[in-house]
Amino acid sequence: MTALLELEDLQVFYGASQALYGVSLQVAEGQAVALMGRNGMGKSTTIASACRMLPLRAGRVRFAGRDISDWPSFRAARLGLGLVPEGRRCFPNLNVSENLIAAARPGHWDMARIHQLFPRLAERAQQSAATLSGGEQQMLAIGRALMTNPRLLLLDEATEGLAPVIRREIWAAITRLRAEGLSILLVDKTLSEILPFADRCVILERGAVAWQGGPGELSAEVESAYLGV
Amino acid sequence: MDRLRKEWVLNAVLAGALFAVPLWALMSDEPFIITLATRIAILAIAAVGLNIALGLGGMVSFGHALYFGLGGYVAGIAAHHAFHGTPVLGLPGTNQMLPIWAIAMVVSGTLAGIVGALSLRTSGIFFIMITLAFAQMGFFFTLSWPAYGGEDGLPIFMRNQFPGLNTARPWDMFLIAYGVLLLSLGLFAMLRAARFGAALMAIRQNPDRAAAIGISPFGIRLVGFILSGMITGLAGAMMADLTRFVSPAMLAWTMSGELIVIIILGGVGRLFGPVAGAAILVGFEVFFGGLTEHWQFWLGLVLLAVVLFARGGLVGLITGRARNV
Numbered sequence: 001m002t003a004l005l006e007l008e009d010l011q012v013f014y015g016a017s018q019a020l021y022g023v024s025l026q027v028a029e030g031q032a033v034a035l036m037g038r039n040g041m042g043k044s045t046t047i048a049s050a051c052r053m054l055p056l057r058a059g060r061v062r063f064a065g066r067d068i069s070d071w072p073s074f075r076a077a078r079l080g081l082g083l084v085p086e087g088r089r090c091f092p093n094l095n096v097s098e099n100l101i102a103a104a105r106p107g108h109w110d111m112a113r114i115h116q117l118f119p120r121l122a123e124r125a126q127q128s129a130a131t132l133s134g135g136e137q138q139m140l141a142i143g144r145a146l147m148t149n150p151r152l153l154l155l156d157e158a159t160e161g162l163a164p165v166i167r168r169e170i171w172a173a174i175t176r177l178r179a180e181g182l183s184i185l186l187v188d189k190t191l192s193e194i195l196p197f198a199d200r201c202v203i204l205e206r207g208a209v210a211w212q213g214g215p216g217e218l219s220a221e222v223e224s225a226y227l228g229v
Numbered sequence: 230m231d232r233l234r235k236e237w238v239l240n241a242v243l244a245g246a247l248f249a250v251p252l253w254a255l256m257s258d259e260p261f262i263i264t265l266a267t268r269i270a271i272l273a274i275a276a277v278g279l280n281i282a283l284g285l286g287g288m289v290s291f292g293h294a295l296y297f298g299l300g301g302y303v304a305g306i307a308a309h310h311a312f313h314g315t316p317v318l319g320l321p322g323t324n325q326m327l328p329i330w331a332i333a334m335v336v337s338g339t340l341a342g343i344v345g346a347l348s349l350r351t352s353g354i355f356f357i358m359i360t361l362a363f364a365q366m367g368f369f370f371t372l373s374w375p376a377y378g379g380e381d382g383l384p385i386f387m388r389n390q391f392p393g394l395n396t397a398r399p400w401d402m403f404l405i406a407y408g409v410l411l412l413s414l415g416l417f418a419m420l421r422a423a424r425f426g427a428a429l430m431a432i433r434q435n436p437d438r439a440a441a442i443g444i445s446p447f448g449i450r451l452v453g454f455i456l457s458g459m460i461t462g463l464a465g466a467m468m469a470d471l472t473r474f475v476s477p478a479m480l481a482w483t484m485s486g487e488l489i490v491i492i493i494l495g496g497v498g499r500l501f502g503p504v505a506g507a508a509i510l511v512g513f514e515v516f517f518g519g520l521t522e523h524w525q526f527w528l529g530l531v532l533l534a535v536v537l538f539a540r541g542g543l544v545g546l547i548t549g550r551a552r553n554v
Contacts, residue, residue: 051441053437053440053441072440072445073437073440073441074439074440074441074443074444074445074446075445077440077441077442077443078443082442083441083442085438085441089435089438091430091431091434091435091438091439092434093430093434094427094430094431094434098426098427098430098431099427099431101423101424101427102424102427102428102430102431102439102442102444103442103443103444104424105443126233144442145442147442148442148443
């Protein structure tokens with residue numbers, strides 16, 4: 001099994017303070033990997049580093065057989081890293097269509113397929129992203145990432161702060177994407193939603209990998225040591 | 230949807246009025262009014278160019294007079310050499326508008342590429358100052374260029390030719406300017422609706438976020454800046470022919486300011502903003518300029534009111550604020 005994404009011993013700093021102390025992890029082609037851990041343990045930093053949005057002090061990022069450690073983020077995105085950032089971060093003053101068109105790259109995913117996945121985005125096509133509800137913005141953020149036709153979808157807290165009915169809708173969409181063979185690396189906190197979904201779980205603790213394994217191997221001790229409040 | 234329909238109606242009214250008024254002037258034999266309408270059309274083309282950089286890309290170029298003047302000098306120099314039968318850079322001069330336009334666009338696009346490549350590494354006030362600095366370099370260069378008139382400028386004794394039309398007639402000259410204006414507006418609308426336009430607007434809102442979805446902020450902006458310079462350069466070549474005169478004043482920083490004022494008055498990033506803005510500016514100059522020599526003071530008050538109370542300019546005031554302003 002060859003790794004699609006391979007993070008090797010990443011060390012990342014915000015100014016003087018170190019956020020990642022040598023994170024290594026792999027996502028294989030077609031796999032869904034969950035990145036877990038308490039707040040402030042480096043999950044979002046790991047995701048942003050993989051997308052080459054943060055400079056590396058040490059370590060390497062390999063994706064699709066290329067060493068992209070020194071690449072700017074737009075080239076990493078073009079190679080197939082599709083980020084759905086934490087807090088949605090749509091372009092608020094662009095309308096829904098423009099948000100999607102801006103990201104468009106040729107491939108399987110186009111406007112019609114996004115509208116099929118999230119029919120609400122078709123209804124709201126001419127509305128500015130700022131006027132969408134949180135759930136709709138999340139759909140737009142996922143749609144926008146899919147428009148780049150990624151090989152790996154990186155979802156950072158995709159269902160955080162959303163109403164249960166919307167969460168189910170988002171999870172249904174992500175599950176469908178996974179069933180279609182898309183590789184996924186996701187950050188989330190709700191175990192009951194992650195465990196049936198993920199092939200593998202990676203737990204971060206203070207900027208380093210503390211535990212990894214299959215969802216079935218996650219014991220109560222591990223859970224209380226690294227995930228409990 | 231309602232706002233969009235209103236905007237299309239307003240656009241049609243503006244386009245229709247800009248055609249109907251000189252047509253009326255033609256029938257009542259008022260060539261001065263036709264030439265005014267031509268001036269509005271050409272200034273609007275220049276502002277459509279700037280609107281790509283400023284309106285879509287949020288690049289506040291305070292040096293677009295450089296491309297405007299450069300286009301003007303291309304037309305002036307070509308006509309000068311055609312008139313005297315002397316070569317320029319080993320080539321004969323020409324008095325044909327179409328090749329002159331092509332050269333003007335290539336030259337201004339090339340220069341915009343150089344200026345853009347250097348200035349787009351900065352942003353905010355630094356970007357404004359660097360674009361201004363380049364335009365001032367061009368201004369002082371033409372000022373001290375005796376071969377083409379220096380500060381006295383360069384007259385074009387006969388307007389350059391356009392196939393099938395008599396450019397000496399005001400109406401024919403207007404038709405040319407109006408046609409090119411419609412083409413440039415069409416190009417702007419196409420760019421805005423395409424991925425390129427969406428990407429430019431996305432970068433304007435958040436360059437890092439745009440890069441995360443595969444948009445090269447520098448590359449897209451540079452292309453936008455070059456296109457912008459090319460269209461403004463084309464307008465410069467046409468303005469030189471309209472006034473049959475080129476001078477360093479075309480490259481002065483006040484000209485750059487005038488183009489920005491046109492866009493703010495009309496509506497930043499709006500398709501017909503440049504048309505509305507150019508009409509307001511020229512209208513002010515003509516009607517209030519006849520009453521008082523301090524017309525620019527009153528224009529300043531209007532500009533102040535627009536910036537404070539009607540950020541969308543005239544187009545925004547009538548049709549409601551756009552999303553991207």
